[in-house]
Amino acid sequence: MKKLFSVLMVVMISAVLAACGSQSSGDGSSDQSAKANGAASEAKIPDRIRVVIGSSSTGGDTYQNSDAVSRYLEESLGTNMKVDAIGAVQAFSELDRADDDGNTIMFFHDMAYLGVEYGSINEKNALENWKIGPVVSTNPGNAFLASGDAPYDTMAESAEWLKNNPDETITVAIEAGGVSEISFDGYFLWVKEKYGEEVADRIKVYPTGSQEDKNQALWDGNADIINGSIGGNNEYTKEGVESKIKMKFLGITAGKRVEGYDIPTFAEQGIEVNGKEFVFDKEFFFLLPKDIDPNFAKALDEAVAQVVENEDYTSDLAKNAYIPSYISADEAEDYLLEKRATFQNIIKNAPTVDELTE
Amino acid sequence: MNDFLTLEFKFSESHTVFPKIVLSILVMLLILIVINQVIQRYKDGKLTDFNFKFFTGNYDKLKFYGTVALLIGYGLTLELLGFLLSSILFMFLIMLLYIGNLKRKAILLSLANSILTSFIIWFVFGQMFDITLP
Amino acid sequence: MDIFSILTPLSIVLVFTGVFMGIIFGAIPGMTATMAIALFLPLTYALDMVEAIALLIGLYVGGISGGLVPAMLLNIPGTPSSLCTTFDGYPMTQKGQGEKALKIGITASIIGGFFSLTILYFFAPILASIAIEFSSVEKFLVILFALTVIASISKGSLLGGVFSGVLGVYLSLIGMFPDNNTLRLVPPVLEEQLYYGFALLPVLIGLFAIAQIMQEAEEGMKPAAHQNINLSKNKKNKFSLRIFNGQIINTIRSSVIGTFIGMLPGVGGSAASITAYSQTKNFSKNPEKLGTGEPEGIISSESANNGLIGGALIPLLSLGIPGDSTTAVLIGAFLLQGIQVGPLFITTNPELWSGIVSTLIIANILMFLLMFFSIRYMAKIVYIPKYTIYPIIIVMCVVGSYAINNGVMFDVWTLLLFGALGYVFMKIGIQLAPFLIGFILGKQAEKYFIDSLKGSDGSLTVFFTNGPITIILWLMIIGSIAFAIYDNYRTKKTAQEETITKVS
Structure with missing residues (x-):
C-alpha cells in the first residue's frame, strides 16, 4: 500500500511541476512581449x-x-x-x-x-x-422581475395596475445604497410624475442584501417585484420551472435590449424622469x-x-x-x-x- | 399586549435593534451572575475572600513577555520588511526563546527551521498559488 | 455504472489533485476549503466543465475533511466547521489516542459524505422545494436552535457559558449592518478597518492557536504529557470499526442534521456540526463524558461536517441558490464556463449532473484513502517539539489570516488581538467554545431576526404564528434548553454527592 501511495505522490508532484513548467515557459514568452511593448x-x-x-x-x-x-x-x-x-x-x-x-x-x-x-x-x-x-x-442585465403569475408583464403595466386597483400595494425588494436603489428610484419618480402621489405612495420597499435574499423575498411573499439581473435570474424565468418559484422579467434599465432576450427596456416602456428616458447601464x-x-x-x-x-x-x-x-x-x-x-x-x-x- | 409584541423601527435605525437586544441580555446575565456569586459566597461564608491570581504561580516571565513582544514586533515588521524577511527573523528569535539557550545546536536548529519554513511558505503560497502575501 | 462514463482520466487525476490540495488547505490552520476553491478558480478557465468541477469538488471534499487534523492533534480547528471536533478529538490525543481519533474522524467523514450524497442524488429537487419554504422566521429559529448548544457545552457554570456565548454574539455585530450600510459598535478611529467587522477565521485561530501558545509560554513551554507517551502499542488505542457499534443512530442523526442544515440557503456550514454535536450530547447515554475524549463526539461532528457538502449542493444544483459560502464560490466556477445554475440545471445538463455525482463519490473515496494511509505520519505531528512546531503554526496562522480576505493586514491584527483576548478569557472564566459559537452565528441570527420583522411590520408574534414548522422548531429549542439545564443540574449534583461521600 505504501508503494501505491508513493506512486500517487509522484504523479501528483510531477503534475505540479508540469503545471509550473508550462507556466514559467508562458512567462518567458510574455517577458519578450513585455520588452517589445x-x-x-x-x-x-x-x-x-x-x-x-x-x-x-x-x-x-x-x-x-x-x-x-x-x-x-x-x-x-x-x-x-x-x-x-x-x-x-x-x-x-x-x-x-x-x-x-x-x-x-x-x-x-x-x-x-x-x-x-x-x-x-x-x-x-x-x-x-x-x-x-x-x-x-x-x-x-440590471433588471426587475415579478412572480410568474403576477397581473402585470412590464414595469409600466405594474404602475397602471396599481392605478386601477386602489386597494393594492406593490413591494419592491432592493439592496439599499447602490445600483439596485438607483434603478428603483427611476421607476418610483416616473410613477410619481405620471400617476401622482396617491399611486406612488402605494409602492413600498423591502430592503435586503444579496440576490438570493431578494429571490427568497419574492418566494416568501415579502416582495412583489425584485431587482435582479439577466445573468442571475434568467434560469427562473424559463419554461418548465415550477410555478412556485417561476419568475418573469418586467424590464431592464439598460439603453438597448440585450440580444437573445425578449425583455423591454425602461425607455421602451416610456419610463422617463424629468422628461428624459431613464437609462442606466x-x-x-x-x-x-x-x-x-x-x-x-x-x-x-x-x-x-x-x-x-x-x-x-x-x-x-x-x-x-x-x-x-x-x-x-x-x-x-x-x-x-x-x-x-x-x-x-x-x-x-x-x-x-x-x-x-x- | 399587542404593543408589547411589536417592535417598530425605521430602516435607518435597523442596525441598532439587534445590538440593543443582545446588550440587554448581556447585562441581565451579568447581574444574574453577580447575584449568584454573592449568594454562593455568602453561603460559604467567604464574602470578602478574594484570591484571584491572573498568572499561574511562578510563571515564565521571559517566555511570556517575550512571546507577546515578538508577536507585536512580527505584526509591525510584516509590511515593513515584507513577508520573507520578517518571518525568518521572527521564527528565529521565537525559537531561540522557546529552546531557552544559546548553544550552537539551538542556533543552527532555529536558523534552519526559520529559513526553510518561511521560504517554503513563500514559494508555495506566494509564488505557486499566487496568494497576495504581506 | 454509467454515471462514471463521463469521467476522463484527466478528470480523475484532477479530483485526486483537488482532494490532496484540499486536505492540505484544510489542515493548515487559517486556510479553508473556500479559500482553496477561490484560489483554483482562475485555473479552471483552461479546463472543460467536467474537469473543472472535478478539481473543485475534490478541493471541497478535501478541504472540509482536512480540518480535522489540526483540530484533533493541536486543538486548533483548521476550518470553522471543525470546531466541535476539538471537543473530543484533542482530549483523545492527550490520552495518546491521536491516531485512533483521526481514523474515527475520517470514517465518520466518509459515512457522512456518502449519506448526504445519496440524499442529493435521489431527493434533491423535492428537498430543495422544502428548503425554500424556510423563510427568515424559520431560519432564525434554526440558528436559535444551533445556539442552544451553548447551554449544553458550558463547562461548570451554565450562566457563565451562556454569558460567553451572548458576548460572542455581541462582538460579531461589530461593523456595518448590510441592510442599511450603517456602522455600529465601532470606535471612530477604526471605522475603515472594522467596516466588515472582525473576520471569523482570524478570530477563530487567534482564540485557539495564539491564545494557547501564550498560555504555554506562560508555563514555560514544557513538553506536554502526551508528547512523551510512546507510540501506542496499547490495544485500547487501536482503531477498529467496532467503535461504530452502538453509534449507528448517532452517525445517522448527525449526517441528517448536517445534510439538512447544509441544505438551508444562508445558514452557515459551521452551524451543522455545532447542532449535531449538541443533539448527540442531548441524546447520549452518558452526556457528562462528552468533551473528555469520546469517539461519540468526533463521530457526530465529523459526519455532520461532511454531510453538509451534499446538503449544500442540493439548493445549488436544483435551484441555483448556494447553500453556504463555499458553494457560492462554486457558482463562480459555473459562470466562468458560461453555465447558469438554476431550477432546470439537472434536467438540462444530465451529463454534468452525473459528472458531479460521480466526482463526489470518487472524491470521498480518495479523501478516505489518502487520509487513512497518511494518518500514521500525520499523527506524529504531536511529537514535534513545541519550540519547532509553534513558530511554524504562528507563521501559518498569519499567512492564512492575511490571505483569507485576499490580503488585508488588519486581519493579522485581528488574529493577534483575539489571541490576547482568548488568553485573558481563559483566565477570567469566559468560555472560548461558547463564545466562538456565538460569534459564528451572531450575524446570521441578526439578519434573519430583522428580516422577519421587516416582513411582519415589526410584529414579534410572527415567530410563533408562521406555520407548523415554527412550532416544531420551538419545541426542539425548548427541549434542547430544558435538557441542557437538567444535565447541568445532574452533573452538579453528582459532583456534590461525591464531595459529600469523600468528607464522610
Missing part, C-alpha cells in the same frame, strides 16, 4: 499587478468582468495580474495606500460613485480623488491612484483598447451576457462625472428608504 510605450510595467475589486464575492459580475479583462491584459501588458476580491471599503483603502507604479489598481462599477451619493461609501473615495481609468465593459471601469505614473496609465489604456477588439474576449463576456464597451481613460473621466451628475439629480428627488418602508 515596453519599448513602444516606454512604460515600466510592474511584474505583478494586483487588481482589487469592489466586491468581496468571486461569484458576482464584478469578479467575472475583472477576471476576463485581466486575463487578456496580462498578455498584452506582459505581466502577471491577480484579481483580489476584497470588497469596496478595503479596495479603496488599498488603492489609497498603493504605490504610483501601478502595482495595485482597482476595478469596479457605478457603485463607486453611487455609494458615495447614497452615503454607503465614504466621501473621501469620491471619483475626484482617483485617476479614472478606461471604461471596460457593461452588464446590461452598469459599467465597469478601472480606478488608479491619483498620482499614478502617467506612462503606466497610458499603457493600461492602450492595452484595454487592444483587448476590447479581441473576439475571444468578447465571446468570453458574452457567455454571461456582458458586452465590451471601451471608453478611453481621457474621455471616461468626463463621461463618468456627467453620468454621476444625472443620477445625483435623481437621488436628490427620490425619497429615502426610510420613507419608503413606513
Whole structure:
C-alpha cells in the first residue's frame, strides 16, 4: 500500500511541476512581449499587478468582468495580474495606500460613485480623488422581475395596475445604497410624475442584501417585484420551472435590449424622469491612484483598447451576457462625472428608504 | 399586549435593534451572575475572600513577555520588511526563546527551521498559488 | 455504472489533485476549503466543465475533511466547521489516542459524505422545494436552535457559558449592518478597518492557536504529557470499526442534521456540526463524558461536517441558490464556463449532473484513502517539539489570516488581538467554545431576526404564528434548553454527592 501511495505522490508532484513548467515557459514568452511593448510605450510595467475589486464575492459580475479583462491584459501588458476580491471599503483603502507604479489598481462599477451619493461609501473615495481609468465593459442585465403569475408583464403595466386597483400595494425588494436603489428610484419618480402621489405612495420597499435574499423575498411573499439581473435570474424565468418559484422579467434599465432576450427596456416602456428616458447601464471601469505614473496609465489604456477588439474576449463576456464597451481613460473621466451628475439629480428627488418602508 | 409584541423601527435605525437586544441580555446575565456569586459566597461564608491570581504561580516571565513582544514586533515588521524577511527573523528569535539557550545546536536548529519554513511558505503560497502575501 | 462514463482520466487525476490540495488547505490552520476553491478558480478557465468541477469538488471534499487534523492533534480547528471536533478529538490525543481519533474522524467523514450524497442524488429537487419554504422566521429559529448548544457545552457554570456565548454574539455585530450600510459598535478611529467587522477565521485561530501558545509560554513551554507517551502499542488505542457499534443512530442523526442544515440557503456550514454535536450530547447515554475524549463526539461532528457538502449542493444544483459560502464560490466556477445554475440545471445538463455525482463519490473515496494511509505520519505531528512546531503554526496562522480576505493586514491584527483576548478569557472564566459559537452565528441570527420583522411590520408574534414548522422548531429549542439545564443540574449534583461521600 505504501508503494501505491508513493506512486500517487509522484504523479501528483510531477503534475505540479508540469503545471509550473508550462507556466514559467508562458512567462518567458510574455517577458519578450513585455520588452517589445515596453519599448513602444516606454512604460515600466510592474511584474505583478494586483487588481482589487469592489466586491468581496468571486461569484458576482464584478469578479467575472475583472477576471476576463485581466486575463487578456496580462498578455498584452506582459505581466502577471491577480484579481483580489476584497470588497469596496478595503479596495479603496488599498488603492489609497498603493504605490504610483501601478502595482495595485482597482476595478469596479457605478457603485463607486453611487455609494458615495447614497452615503454607503465614504466621501473621501469620491471619483475626484482617483485617476479614472478606461471604461471596460457593461452588464446590461440590471433588471426587475415579478412572480410568474403576477397581473402585470412590464414595469409600466405594474404602475397602471396599481392605478386601477386602489386597494393594492406593490413591494419592491432592493439592496439599499447602490445600483439596485438607483434603478428603483427611476421607476418610483416616473410613477410619481405620471400617476401622482396617491399611486406612488402605494409602492413600498423591502430592503435586503444579496440576490438570493431578494429571490427568497419574492418566494416568501415579502416582495412583489425584485431587482435582479439577466445573468442571475434568467434560469427562473424559463419554461418548465415550477410555478412556485417561476419568475418573469418586467424590464431592464439598460439603453438597448440585450440580444437573445425578449425583455423591454425602461425607455421602451416610456419610463422617463424629468422628461428624459431613464437609462442606466452598469459599467465597469478601472480606478488608479491619483498620482499614478502617467506612462503606466497610458499603457493600461492602450492595452484595454487592444483587448476590447479581441473576439475571444468578447465571446468570453458574452457567455454571461456582458458586452465590451471601451471608453478611453481621457474621455471616461468626463463621461463618468456627467453620468454621476444625472443620477445625483435623481437621488436628490427620490425619497429615502426610510420613507419608503413606513 | 399587542404593543408589547411589536417592535417598530425605521430602516435607518435597523442596525441598532439587534445590538440593543443582545446588550440587554448581556447585562441581565451579568447581574444574574453577580447575584449568584454573592449568594454562593455568602453561603460559604467567604464574602470578602478574594484570591484571584491572573498568572499561574511562578510563571515564565521571559517566555511570556517575550512571546507577546515578538508577536507585536512580527505584526509591525510584516509590511515593513515584507513577508520573507520578517518571518525568518521572527521564527528565529521565537525559537531561540522557546529552546531557552544559546548553544550552537539551538542556533543552527532555529536558523534552519526559520529559513526553510518561511521560504517554503513563500514559494508555495506566494509564488505557486499566487496568494497576495504581506 | 454509467454515471462514471463521463469521467476522463484527466478528470480523475484532477479530483485526486483537488482532494490532496484540499486536505492540505484544510489542515493548515487559517486556510479553508473556500479559500482553496477561490484560489483554483482562475485555473479552471483552461479546463472543460467536467474537469473543472472535478478539481473543485475534490478541493471541497478535501478541504472540509482536512480540518480535522489540526483540530484533533493541536486543538486548533483548521476550518470553522471543525470546531466541535476539538471537543473530543484533542482530549483523545492527550490520552495518546491521536491516531485512533483521526481514523474515527475520517470514517465518520466518509459515512457522512456518502449519506448526504445519496440524499442529493435521489431527493434533491423535492428537498430543495422544502428548503425554500424556510423563510427568515424559520431560519432564525434554526440558528436559535444551533445556539442552544451553548447551554449544553458550558463547562461548570451554565450562566457563565451562556454569558460567553451572548458576548460572542455581541462582538460579531461589530461593523456595518448590510441592510442599511450603517456602522455600529465601532470606535471612530477604526471605522475603515472594522467596516466588515472582525473576520471569523482570524478570530477563530487567534482564540485557539495564539491564545494557547501564550498560555504555554506562560508555563514555560514544557513538553506536554502526551508528547512523551510512546507510540501506542496499547490495544485500547487501536482503531477498529467496532467503535461504530452502538453509534449507528448517532452517525445517522448527525449526517441528517448536517445534510439538512447544509441544505438551508444562508445558514452557515459551521452551524451543522455545532447542532449535531449538541443533539448527540442531548441524546447520549452518558452526556457528562462528552468533551473528555469520546469517539461519540468526533463521530457526530465529523459526519455532520461532511454531510453538509451534499446538503449544500442540493439548493445549488436544483435551484441555483448556494447553500453556504463555499458553494457560492462554486457558482463562480459555473459562470466562468458560461453555465447558469438554476431550477432546470439537472434536467438540462444530465451529463454534468452525473459528472458531479460521480466526482463526489470518487472524491470521498480518495479523501478516505489518502487520509487513512497518511494518518500514521500525520499523527506524529504531536511529537514535534513545541519550540519547532509553534513558530511554524504562528507563521501559518498569519499567512492564512492575511490571505483569507485576499490580503488585508488588519486581519493579522485581528488574529493577534483575539489571541490576547482568548488568553485573558481563559483566565477570567469566559468560555472560548461558547463564545466562538456565538460569534459564528451572531450575524446570521441578526439578519434573519430583522428580516422577519421587516416582513411582519415589526410584529414579534410572527415567530410563533408562521406555520407548523415554527412550532416544531420551538419545541426542539425548548427541549434542547430544558435538557441542557437538567444535565447541568445532574452533573452538579453528582459532583456534590461525591464531595459529600469523600468528607464522610
